[in-house]
Amino acid sequence: MGYIINIKGLITVSGEGVLKRNVSNRKALTSLVFGILSIIFYFCVGIILGVIGLIVGIVALKEIKRFKQEGRKRATIGVI
Template identity: 45%
Template sequence: MRTVTGHENLGQSDKNIKATIALILGILSLVLSVIAIIGIVLGIIGLIYGVLALSEIKRMKRQGRSIAIAGVTCSLIGIAFPIILVILFFSLTLKLN
């Protein structure tokens, strides 16, 4: 006879933790994008986690696809924004000289 303790699925969630990590890193890359290298690095790591999460979610039929997509989107913006800022800064600097 098996007793029910409520801890059968302890540590096993249907949600993908990599998707959550990707979203957190993507948001951090957006917030810290004014410091170009930090925003880009966090964005790249978030993008990697997001892509891994999406493939894992598809393969294992887990939840968290929308979180992973949001993480990938935030990470891509967090990568692109500092690059655009640096290009604008240098183009304005060259125009002024």
């Protein structure tokens, strides 16, 4: 029978002695950055950056759900 200890949200230690690192989705962060840049550079290339951020954010949300990763809030903000 195993137990799980979560240390500061970064490393999970299970009773079997296995260390697992909680993985944050990088596409979620990319989506957030593109979303912010689309607001800053609205008149130049903002629409293009917004569309790229939307697509990357949707892909990130699907990956987060499929692989049970972290970063759902970042991806959602990037899509919005």
